[in-house]
Amino acid sequence: MRPIGIVRSCFGGKFAVPRQPGLCPSAWGELVFHEEFRDPSAVRGLEGFSHVWLVFGFHGTADQGWQPTVRPPRLGGNQRVGVFASRSTFRPNGLGLSLIRLEGIDAAAKEGPVLKLGGLDLIDGTPVYDIKPYLPYAEALPDATGGFAAEAPALLEVTISPAALKAFDRLPERAQAVIRECLAQDPRPAVQAGKEDRTYGAELCGQDVRFRIGPAGCEVVEIVPLK
Secondary structure, three states: OOOOEEEEEOEOOOOOOOOOOOOOOOOEEEEEEOHHHOOHHHHOOHHHOOEEEEEEEOOOOHHHOOOOEEOOHHHOOOOOEEHHHOOOOOOOOOEEEEEEEEEEEEOOOOOOOEEEEEOOOOOOOOEEEEEEEOOHHHHOOOOOOOHHHOOOOOOOOEEEOHHHHHHHHHOOHHHHHHHHHHHOOOOOOHHHOOOOOOOEEEEEOOEEEEEEEEOOEEEEEEEEEOO
16 A cells, blocks of 8 residues: 655644544645546546545554553543543554545646645645545434544634734734634643643744643634744
8 A cells, every 4th residue: 555645734843633524624835646546537527526535644643553441531541441441652563544634636736636624634745645535425324423532622812922923913814813723722742731830832834833722711812834
């Protein structure tokens, strides 16, 4: 099995990336096919679908092996469940599956056809092994149950400090939305949820976004362009 392409996305690193697709609807990226798979015929008809399933590789943790039990953030990072009852990256084959919004296909791109993606949860450089169109009539199940993750996580209020406001205002509107949507989900490891005196950094939209989380929510304290 070999990758058919690679994802370029607004997420430069693992920290602060949404833990599920769709939780940051403003997130953007693109799927660039490797040269041998750039035949436009391979995506003929795909433009009629609003969403696609991407089968991808957890390349950032692949060399760390797998674990039979893991500690999901939704359980506070303290309780263990079986790896197959989770979406942990530490899996026997290191494969992930995400439902991603298809915003368009750029057939005229130099490396085309290029798939334009939205609402993704994949970091820059993620290898993709397959693409399958999403079929609402078969795959939207309103009576499904979600186990220990039945409800969407609660969101924090995100504010921009005066020191970071000028840099924030210079960013495109969609980049501003990505920063707010990602930080609202409290990206800290669950075991650090009570530590409110620490400054964290996340690589979002080409920026090093520094923030703190306290009783009032999340405050962005500094934004510095990444070199």
